[in-house]
Amino acid sequence: MSTQDKLEQKKKQWEQNTLNKALSKFPERKTEFTTGSSLPVDRIYTPPQDCQEKYVEDLSFPGEYPYTRGIQPTMYRGRLWTMRQYAGFGTAEESNQRYKYLLEQGQTGLSVAFDLPTQIGYDSDDDHSLGEVGKVGVAIDTLEDMEILFEGIPLQKVSTSMTINAPASILLAMYMAVGDKQGVNNTQLKGTIQNDILKEYIARGTYIFPPEPSMRLITNIFEFCSEHVPKFNTISISGYHIREAGSTAVQEVAFTIADGIEYVKSAIKTGLDVDSFAGRLSFFFNAHNDLLEEVAKFRAARRIWAKVMKEKFHAQNQKSLLLRFHTQTGGSTLTAQQPDNNIVRVTIQTLAAVLGGTQSLHTNSRDEALALPSEQSVRIALRTQQIVAHESGVINSVDPLGGSYYIEHLTDEIERQVWEYLDHIEKIGGMVEAINKGFIQKEIQDAAYHYQQDIENSERIVVGVNKFTVEEAPPKDLLKVDPQLRKIQVTKIDKIKQNRDNLQVKNNLKELRSAAEHKSKNLMPYILDSVRVYATLGEICTVLRDVFGEYQESIVL
Amino acid sequence: MSSKNVRILIAKPGLDGHDRGAKYIARALKDNGYEVIYTGLRQTPESIVQTAIQEDVDFVGLSLLSGAHNELFPKVVELLKQNQAEDIIVFGGGVIPEEDIPALNQQGIKAIFTPGTPIKDVVSFIEKNRKT
Amino acid sequence: MKLIQGILQGKVRPLAKAISLVEDNLIDKEELIDQLYPHTGKAAIWGVTGPPGAGKSTLVDKLIDRERSQDHRVAVIAIDPSSPFTGGALLGDRLRMQRHSLDPQVFIRSMASRGHLGGVSWGCSDAIKILDAAGFNTIIIETIGVGQTEIEVVELADLVMLVLAPGMGDEIQAMKAGVMEIGDLFVINKKDLPGSEKLKAEIEYVLNLSSDNPEQLPPVILASAQKSEGIDELWKKLSTKYQQLVKSGYLSARRKERIKKELSRIILYKVHHLLDKKIALQDNIDNWAEQVYLKKDMPYTMVNKQINRFKKEMRLDDSKN
Missing domain, CATH: 3.40.50.300 (P-loop containing nucleotide triphosphate hydrolases)
Structure with missing residues (x-):
């Protein structure tokens, strides 16, 4: 009798004797158990049939294909992840103060949040900006705001992540211009621009232009940076917002990788060599509360991406195969009720990200379901990461959950379902068409709807929301953004428009327009020329809107 | 067969793209038997009001997560009034601090539903305030 | 108005x-x-x-x-x-x-x-x-x-x-x-x-x-x-x-056709409603179905019985007018 048969026999015996006896006395709490994303969960998992072979093929060793166990051989034994708190609100001056505070507290990278007008390419004085200036991030209208934002922060020493998509090229150009003024060479600049437009159409909503010109801007950036800003991550392909919009863990991985495939295809189509840019692609995922499912998700994502790059795009450089990712804990898992409970949720999610092998992490603050986080809440969030790093011991061995029967089962199952989605999207005609058709949006909406229904019916418990509730006094000390902020920004814009060389601005914008009209031109140099003479973000986007048109939302209800 | 169907406009004013809540409420209200019109993202108060009037809705539900509610919600109420459509009832939802709610109520936003509100609360609000 | x-x-x-x-x-x-x-x-x-x-x-x-x-x-x-x-x-x-x-x-x-x-x-x-x-x-x-x-x-x-x-x-x-x-x-x-x-x-x-x-x-x-x-x-x-x-x-042919169809539809609809009321279908249908279920009445016998009752009532209405 083989070992495997013995195991099966033993399992049957266990079920008949031990288990059934227990079940007859104490039935289980539910007839079906599922993960946070509704994958079925068995009572117990046992070693798979071809255990050893499977190990070599599917898991292998960290730093080796298919990277299931991690992208580096030593992981956190070598270097901890980058602790990077997303911050920004109000004016550039206020945000600058917050960055300096975070760096003093031991944070190792900056992460800039921009307000919505900036993200959608409107100046603070635009009609569309009413009520929105400085609300969810810092307002940037011209290079001057960017200079203030990084005042006293030496750009060669920090790595800066910027959550900016449709106008990513403009903010990157401004960052380069600030570097120039500080005397920092472009080749020394480190950081990431999000620059992921497809997930804006799917989930986040800060798009400006239609897919075709948007994809052009993105590949322009790939090409330009590989030569001039080689240490910058030119894109952060984001599943975070897809998950926030209510997707399952499987959908998060599937749609993010499908987006990644589309970017790689598009860059190759314009003539770039896959290995010239693929090493600068980075990813951004969510960490939710189902700890083990999330760990499996990260492992599956790494394995799938390595396979995609190797088998589909024939990348040669090892770096091109690595799925390097930033993680943020799940904003939508936070509750406005009993907000201190959120600290516990964030701790679980931090563990998920670290056990999943993240390269950098943002931990949410407990009060984010209520308002922008206060300074004290941000500190607790950062401390959570530091406690996991320095006290929990989970960092001492690489991929410590690897080999758990359950984790490996979940990793395989997530991978299997992701491939199903990827095949289907390919059949539809790729990600852009799947988005145009509303297929992706519909899949996410359905998942979100069922999740919410489960909560409404109390089939899913959210502590403090549909169970274990208490009467609470309204929270105090929430951070408020000055409603006068728009006026301050408008005055700044007016002053700049009086003092800059307006003829030069007009000329540079004209050149930008004519470059935009020629599909083969790389727009980055023209955008740089425009920001340097203090053309506003809105002026630059208006030129591009004129040439490219605007995206029309496509959803299926 | 004559019957008065309740029509509800679910709108997203401002620039934020977080429409998970708006889409959920739209679908849940549909499942409760209402006719729901959904505007999509980035609607100005002016376009919301024109839409509400053309669609002859009984309610307008505004969803906003960016924090611009104090500016944008009252603007919708004010414009409805200017267009002699003050009989259309406005309610709101999203990330809205408790302390902002009394002022919003005072300016004519009839109810604010914060995250975690069960759909049956919204339905009972509509049933209580609908024209028969 | x-x-x-x-x-x-x-x-x-x-x-x-x-x-x-x-x-x-x-x-x-x-x-x-x-x-x-x-x-x-x-x-x-x-x-x-x-x-x-x-x-x-x-x-x-x-x-x-x-x-x-x-x-x-x-x-x-x-x-x-x-x-x-x-x-x-x-x-x-x-x-x-x-x-x-x-x-x-x-x-x-x-x-x-x-x-x-x-x-x-x-x-x-x-x-x-x-x-x-x-x-x-x-x-x-x-x-x-x-x-x-x-x-x-x-x-x-x-x-x-x-x-x-x-x-x-x-x-x-x-x-x-x-x-x-x-x-x-x-x-x-x-x-x-x-x-x-x-x-x-x-x-x-x-x-x-x-x-x-x-x-x-x-x-x-x-x-x-x-x-x-x-x-x-x-x-x-x-x-x-x-x-x-x-x-x-x-175009005018189409429009005439449209009016024709619309008129017939509305007339039929209204007649249907009138009939519905006259024979009090909603009030009686349960009872009629029960009779047929119990085989006390056969389906077509039942139908024709109701139609005859209806015709009689219509004649009564006529003579009243």
Whole structure:
């Protein structure tokens, strides 16, 4: 009798004797158990049939294909992840103060949040900006705001992540211009621009232009940076917002990788060599509360991406195969009720990200379901990461959950379902068409709807929301953004428009327009020329809107 | 067969793209038997009001997560009034601090539903305030 | 009625209220429609139909632009299905036309099908009369998707365009079975997708087969609504086709046919209601069914018994008058 048969026999015996006896006395709490994303969960998992072979093929060793166990051989034994708190609100001056505070507290990278007008390419004085200036991030209208934002922060020493998509090229150009003024060479600049437009159409909503010109801007950036800003991550392909919009863990991985495939295809189509840019692609995922499912998700994502790059795009450089990712804990898992409970949720999610092998992490603050986080809440969030790093011991061995029967089962199952989605999207005609058709949006909406229904019916418990509730006094000390902020920004814009060389601005914008009209031109140099003479973000986007048109939302209800 | 169907406009004013809540409420209200019109993202108060009037809705539900509610919600109420459509009832939802709610109520936003509100609360609000 | 004045002056609120009145099928609507009726007949009524996902709404959005460039006033009625279980509906078509919401010369109204008894066409046909009387030059009816309503749109519109897109295999096979005949004009949308030329050829082939007059085949136009390509050609063909309809006298024939169908439908509907009341079907049906179930009465005996009872009552009514 083989070992495997013995195991099966033993399992049957266990079920008949031990288990059934227990079940007859104490039935289980539910007839079906599922993960946070509704994958079925068995009572117990046992070693798979071809255990050893499977190990070599599917898991292998960290730093080796298919990277299931991690992208580096030593992981956190070598270097901890980058602790990077997303911050920004109000004016550039206020945000600058917050960055300096975070760096003093031991944070190792900056992460800039921009307000919505900036993200959608409107100046603070635009009609569309009413009520929105400085609300969810810092307002940037011209290079001057960017200079203030990084005042006293030496750009060669920090790595800066910027959550900016449709106008990513403009903010990157401004960052380069600030570097120039500080005397920092472009080749020394480190950081990431999000620059992921497809997930804006799917989930986040800060798009400006239609897919075709948007994809052009993105590949322009790939090409330009590989030569001039080689240490910058030119894109952060984001599943975070897809998950926030209510997707399952499987959908998060599937749609993010499908987006990644589309970017790689598009860059190759314009003539770039896959290995010239693929090493600068980075990813951004969510960490939710189902700890083990999330760990499996990260492992599956790494394995799938390595396979995609190797088998589909024939990348040669090892770096091109690595799925390097930033993680943020799940904003939508936070509750406005009993907000201190959120600290516990964030701790679980931090563990998920670290056990999943993240390269950098943002931990949410407990009060984010209520308002922008206060300074004290941000500190607790950062401390959570530091406690996991320095006290929990989970960092001492690489991929410590690897080999758990359950984790490996979940990793395989997530991978299997992701491939199903990827095949289907390919059949539809790729990600852009799947988005145009509303297929992706519909899949996410359905998942979100069922999740919410489960909560409404109390089939899913959210502590403090549909169970274990208490009467609470309204929270105090929430951070408020000055409603006068728009006026301050408008005055700044007016002053700049009086003092800059307006003829030069007009000329540079004209050149930008004519470059935009020629599909083969790389727009980055023209955008740089425009920001340097203090053309506003809105002026630059208006030129591009004129040439490219605007995206029309496509959803299926 | 004559019957008065309740029509509800679910709108997203401002620039934020977080429409998970708006889409959920739209679908849940549909499942409760209402006719729901959904505007999509980035609607100005002016376009919301024109839409509400053309669609002859009984309610307008505004969803906003960016924090611009104090500016944008009252603007919708004010414009409805200017267009002699003050009989259309406005309610709101999203990330809205408790302390902002009394002022919003005072300016004519009839109810604010914060995250975690069960759909049956919204339905009972509509049933209580609908024209028969 | 104050409402009527407002509508004739083209005011939005009364117009919108009046449409609700006909949608809700309230009794006041009859007077309203009869008073507005003399003012109707001027608008061109276009029907836009085709399977879900073909891009109808985006196409309508672009057609509004063209109409506005001629300074035409445009009204759109976009129909979505009601849930047969809850009666609720999610109306999302106007999302794609929302940029016109601030143009006072454009009026967009979403309508739920509200299910049965020709519900769509009934509310819709009166809504068209209201919009026509309010002075809109063009009224566009966008239907739900392929199904029975598509046939009904022919009864409502002067001219019907059928919108298709490549890659919808099954739907298109089904269309060929019958719905093809209703199109005065065919649009192959999303022409950038593979298969659009092939689809065009297929449609033309089928049209050729079923036509007695190969000289007068309906045009088939390739377009991309999203990229605004082919819209000018489509719009020009639409206008030409409409002129043809007017000149050939076919338009008035169609409209007469429409009135005929509408009158019969309303008469039958009302008669049905009267009958329903007279024989008190709802009150008695349980009892009758029970008798038949227990085999105390046979099905046709029961039916004829009720009909005879009804006839007798009618004669009684007559002699009273």
